[in-house]
Amino acid sequence: MSLFEKVVSSLHLTKEEELVFVGQQVDIGSPNIYGGHVLAQALRAARLCVDPEKRIHSLHGYFLHPGSHSEPVVYKVEPIKQGRSFDVMRVVASQRERTIFIMSASFHVAEKGIEHQSPMPNVVSPDQLKPFSKIFSEFAEKFGIQARGILSSDGPFIFHPLEYYDPFHPGIRAPRQHLWFKPNGLLADDSLLHHELLAYISDFNLLITSLLPHNLSFFTTPLKIASLDHAMWFHDDVQINDWMLYEVESPRAAGVRAFCTGRIFSSNGKLIASVTQEGLVRKL
Numbered sequence: 001m002s003l004f005e006k007v008v009s010s011l012h013l014t015k016e017e018e019l020v021f022v023g024q025q026v027d028i029g030s031p032n033i034y035g036g037h038v039l040a041q042a043l044r045a046a047r048l049c050v051d052p053e054k055r056i057h058s059l060h061g062y063f064l065h066p067g068s069h070s071e072p073v074v075y076k077v078e079p080i081k082q083g084r085s086f087d088v089m090r091v092v093a094s095q096r097e098r099t100i101f102i103m104s105a106s107f108h109v110a111e112k113g114i115e116h117q118s119p120m121p122n123v124v125s126p127d128q129l130k131p132f133s134k135i136f137s138e139f140a141e142k143f144g145i146q147a148r149g150i151l152s153s154d155g156p157f158i159f160h161p162l163e164y165y166d167p168f169h170p171g172i173r174a175p176r177q178h179l180w181f182k183p184n185g186l187l188a189d190d191s192l193l194h195h196e197l198l199a200y201i202s203d204f205n206l207l208i209t210s211l212l213p214h215n216l217s218f219f220t221t222p223l224k225i226a227s228l229d230h231a232m233w234f235h236d237d238v239q240i241n242d243w244m245l246y247e248v249e250s251p252r253a254a255g256v257r258a259f260c261t262g263r264i265f266s267s268n269g270k271l272i273a274s275v276t277q278e279g280l281v282r283k284l
């Protein structure tokens with residue numbers, strides 16, 4: 001089973017009892033559970049407890065403790081509001097009865113209303129760009145490092161970055177990145193699964209962007225980097241089998257915390273989702 005297939009399979013949670021679900025973890029090469037994985041599984045747990053006609057429109061989560069790859073995660077859902085238009089669910093994720101993540105998620109029935117959006121950045125198409133796995137391998141050879149997990153060509157997603165630089169010695173750069181991405185496999189026509197995997201990938205590359213003005217790389221500099229909180233708004237239906245563009249910026253970093261924002265566009269220019277995150281960035 002490929003890493004992509006393992007990640008997709010892991011989003012199908014086991015129901016332990018009413019409002020309680022268990023999710024298995026997948027090692028993608030990170031030292032602890034990848035935050036986007038917990039985010040996606042928590043979203044699945046919440047979604048299983050609401051009216052199927054209501055779709056996720058926002059989520060707000062806090063990462064409290066690092067999780068282990070070797071342990072399943074238990075998700076307990078608490079309905080906060082169940083109305084005609086909106087449902088709000090609170091999810092508590094734990095391992096060995098220790099809370100590692102909490103999230104509130106709001107779901108909304110489809111309604112017509114006013115509509116506008118900011119334009120998509122004018123960037124080159126992904127087929128004109130190198131995959132990140134190839135860029136990484138080019139620079140990693142001199143360090144005797146091999147790409148694995150989410151960074152490898154066999155990872156759950158394919159990444160084509162617009163900005164080309166040495167990930168080990170990036171130099172001093174503006175805290176902004178653009179990244180084309182798509183799943184490393186074909187997803188079934190399942191709206192819930194597409195929303196979950198968009199939440200999964202929304203945690204990728206955010207805090208790394210905050211390092212760029214400082215010539216820092218977590219591959220070569222002793223750093224402690226961890227997501228602290230994460231918020232996401234879904235503006236439209238999600239279909240991620242095609243390329244999507246992730247525009248990431250870090251407008252501020254101070255007090256060992258970096259604040260990052262992201263916008264996710266479909267290949268035809270529609271703004272699909274917006275993301276904010278603050279994370280710990282501490283030199284060791």
